[in-house]
Amino acid sequence: MNGSDAMAKSLLNEGVDTIFGYSGVAIDPFWNSMRKTDIKQVLVRTEQNAGHAASGYARTSGKVGVCAVTSGPGATNLLTGIATAFADSIPLVCITGQVDSELLGSDVFQEVDVTGAAESFVKYSYLIKDVKDIPRVFHEAFYVANTGRRGPVLIDVPIDIQMKRIPDYDEPEGDPKMRTYKPTVKGNSVQIKKVVKVLESAKKPLICCGGGVILSGGTEELKTFAERHSIPVVSTMMGIGTLESDHPMYYGMVGNNGHALANRAMRECDTLIMVGARVADRAVSSPDLTLEGKVLIHMDVDPAEIGKNVGSTIPIVGDAKTIFDEFLTVDFECKHEKWIATLEEYRESIHEERPNNPDYVNPTEFVRKLSLAMEEDGIYVADVGQNQLFSCRNVIIRKGKFLTSGGMGTMGYSIPAAMGAKAAAPDRQVVAVCGDGSFQMSMMELATANQFDLPLKIVVMRNGFLGLVREHQHFAYHDDYNMVDLGMDPDLNMLSKAYHIDYFRLENMEGLDSTLKDFLDDGNSAILEILIDPMETVVQRHS
Amino acid sequence: MKCMKKIYSVLVENRSGVLSKVAGLFSRRCFNIDSLAVGETEDKDISCMTIVSSGDSRTLEQIEKQLNKKLDIIKVKTFDESMSVSRELMLIKVKYSKSNRREIMETCEAMKADIVDMSKHQMIIQICDTPERTALMIRLLSGISIVELARTGTLALLKCE
Numbered sequence: 050m051n052g053s054d055a056m057a058k059s060l061l062n063e064g065v066d067t068i069f070g071y072s073g074v075a076i077d078p079f080w081n082s083m084r085k086t087d088i089k090q091v092l093v094r095t096e097q098n099a100g101h102a103a104s105g106y107a108r109t110s111g112k113v114g115v116c117a118v119t120s121g122p123g124a125t126n127l128l129t130g131i132a133t134a135f136a137d138s139i140p141l142v143c144i145t146g147q148v149d150s151e152l153l154g155s156d157v158f159q160e161v162d163v164t165g166a167a168e169s170f171v172k173y174s175y176l177i178k179d180v181k182d183i184p185r186v187f188h189e190a191f192y193v194a195n196t197g198r199r200g201p202v203l204i205d206v207p208i209d210i211q212m213k214r215i216p217d218y219d220e221p222e223g224d225p226k227m228r229t230y231k232p233t234v235k236g237n238s239v240q241i242k243k244v245v246k247v248l249e250s251a252k253k254p255l256i257c258c259g260g261g262v263i264l265s266g267g268t269e270e271l272k273t274f275a276e277r278h279s280i281p282v283v284s285t286m287m288g289i290g291t292l293e294s295d296h297p298m299y300y301g302m303v304g305n306n307g308h309a310l311a312n313r314a315m316r317e318c319d320t321l322i323m324v325g326a327r328v329a330d331r332a333v334s335s336p337d338l339t340l341e342g343k344v345l346i347h348m349d350v351d352p353a354e355i356g357k358n359v360g361s362t363i364p365i366v367g368d369a370k371t372i373f374d375e376f377l378t379v380d381f382e383c384k385h386e387k388w389i390a391t392l393e394e395y396r397e398s399i400h401e402e403r404p405n406n407p408d409y410v411n412p413t414e415f416v417r418k419l420s421l422a423m424e425e426d427g428i429y430v431a432d433v434g435q436n437q438l439f440s441c442r443n444v445i446i447r448k449g450k451f452l453t454s455g456g457m458g459t460m461g462y463s464i465p466a467a468m469g470a471k472a473a474a475p476d477r478q479v480v481a482v483c484g485d486g487s488f489q490m491s492m493m494e495l496a497t498a499n500q501f502d503l504p505l506k507i508v509v510m511r512n513g514f515l516g517l518v519r520e521h522q523h524f525a526y527h528d529d530y531n532m533v534d535l536g537m538d539p540d541l542n543m544l545s546k547a548y549h550i551d552y553f554r555l556e557n558m559e560g561l562d563s564t565l566k567d568f569l570d571d572g573n574s575a576i577l578e579i580l581i582d583p584m585e586t587v588v589q590r591h592s
Numbered sequence: 593m594k595c596m597k598k599i600y601s602v603l604v605e606n607r608s609g610v611l612s613k614v615a616g617l618f619s620r621r622c623f624n625i626d627s628l629a630v631g632e633t634e635d636k637d638i639s640c641m642t643i644v645s646s647g648d649s650r651t652l653e654q655i656e657k658q659l660n661k662k663l664d665i666i667k668v669k670t671f672d673e674s675m676s677v678s679r680e681l682m683l684i685k686v687k688y689s690k691s692n693r694r695e696i697m698e699t700c701e702a703m704k705a706d707i708v709d710m711s712k713h714q715m716i717i718q719i720c721d722t723p724e725r726t727a728l729m730i731r732l733l734s735g736i737s738i739v740e741l742a743r744t745g746t747l748a749l750l751k752c753e
Contacts, residue, residue: 229665353654353657
């Protein structure tokens with residue numbers, strides 16, 4: 050058995066069924082060993098997308114997403130994928146080939162210090178120098194990636210280590226023993242009692258959930274808790290889908306791109322339970338907004354998040370699922386009918402209507418209709434740009450999922466992530482929604498989706514601009530546009546033919562329902578191009 | 593906000609790359625490193641890094657939390673200077689002449705510094721003391737010609753219970 054066989058065996062031991070990647074000499078021994086496994090191996094068209102696909106896979110399956118690429122440019126291309134996963138705490142194990150360990154540091158062909166380059170955006174990284182370490186390192190990597198605050202782990206394996214004989218493969222059992230890593234999962238019971246006490250007297254309680262709730266698998270627990278005590282819920286962008294969008298206790302997305310209703314609830318609540326959210330600038334336009342006159346209960350699995358951006362009154366370190374499980378065992382009264390009535394009044398009175406140009410597709414109405422036309426458990430993947438904000442403000446998630454690059458805002462995320470989601474859940478409908486800018490960052494993956502039988506539905510919101518930055522330049526530079534005009538976009542009809550996929554088009558709202566039906570019912574991969582008013586803005590400034 | 597000083601005594605796995613990970617954490621998050629000293633402990637698998645940093649209270653708390661997140665770090669102890677015994681070692685090579693030799697030697701005596709090497713025109717003075725006293729030594733010698741100076745970072749241990 051060689052090192053590369055041990056790597057493949059380790060993946061099997063960890064229950065990996067799909068891997069995304071790209072080849073190259075420095076990772077070739079590994080791919081050679083992978084031939085002997087039944088793990089599905091998806092060859093993407095650029096390494097960055099192996100990272101995004103693994104991310105889509107992880108977020109859909111709840112398992113660790115795995116990708117493997119070669120040294121040098123393969124590794125640097127993957128960096129954006131790793132950073133994107135890190136920003137959203139997505140569990141990945143990323144394997145990179147490396148030059149011969151004897152030559153490390155001598156700048157030979159395709160050598161790059163990838164562990165050094167990625168250091169500030171991986172949860173942990175390994176550079177393997179002894180073949181005997183492979184079973185332990187892989188076992189640790191999967192454990193670290195998918196426990197505590199989840200995140201990407203990088204394993205860099207020099208080619209000679211992959212080729213070296215490993216005397217015997219000691220199968221690691223149980224959780225690895227690491228003296229430097231003991232994530233806190235269970236919330237402190239004293240703190241939990243304190244929270245209960247606060248909630249008993251709270252007049253206007255509110256839960257704001259971030260991506261951490263979904264990542265912990267605690268959506269049911271949170272929902273039961275909110276329902277039992279009638280506590281209204283808002284979410285960050287990463288928290289969309291924690292509660293069904295049409296759930297009576299859900300009041301929308303907060304933040305400077307969020308719903309006026311949700312932001313109003315945030316402003317007026319007296320007790321705020323912030324759970325699994327880092328409370329970054331995009332979620333609260335000014336971090337101190339939530340502080341004045343409020344009791345802030347901040348729950349996060351990562352102690353460093355608590356107090357990093359906002360000070361908290363009651364911190365609870367722990368995994369959201371475990372904490373809410375604990376809360377559900379406590380019997381207490383929490384009464385605030387007046388607050389709910391007020392919020393319902395707001396729900397009725399706040400209308401964020403926007404002028405609509407009938408010559409084009411209305412993007413907000415389109416997103417609503419699309420998400421309703423999708424199967425109930427469908428997966429909606431939004432890219433980055435105006436399409437992301439149209440999506441997160443209007444998408445209706447029921448039993449499905451909403452995936453997007455929240456923390457990094459990485460353009461080109463949606464198509465590869467949708468591919469990963471499809472690989473994890475072949476029976477579920479997966480729709481990627483992108484703009485004409487983000488589409489062109491990942492359109493090479495149409496070939497991958499075809500080749501590996503991962504049929505995708507791709508909506509391209511076409512406006513001929515990098516719309517969100519154009520919108521920014523509209524407000525900040527009074528329409529003095531630069532570097533945002535995409536000029537002549539490719540002919541997507543011809544492009545679809547080139548990739549042997551189907552093509553649909555909507556120029557305005559006419560025929561929306563039947564086109565959506567044809568597009569979604571189509572068994573193949575398909576592109577739906579919709580024309581959006583180039584001068585459309587996401588947020589009406591007065592709201 | 594008020595700027596304060598803290599000492600972080602950090603036990604880390606004695607492996608290659610750990611120093612750069614810890615130093616990288618400080619630079620990436622814009623934390624200050626006022627001084628840094630690293631050495632093996634009685635267990636050769638564990639090194640002790642003594643880091644002195646300054647900042648407002650939120651920053652100082654973040655430093656401890658971010659250090660605790662690093663997977664190569666075994667334990668972080670944080671304390672104020674007043675709670676610790678701290679020392680620095682400094683070597684100073686100076687030029688001397690007949691006229692100031694006596695004065696230098698008297699300064700060394702007063703400061704409990706040793707002369708550890710000497711030639712006809714130069715001598716090396718060694719002082720091991722608190723960061724304040726080593727700084728004072730530099731001030732006292734400022735009137736004479738300092739050829740070279742080397743100084744360790746602060747080493748610190750929590751005072752005995």
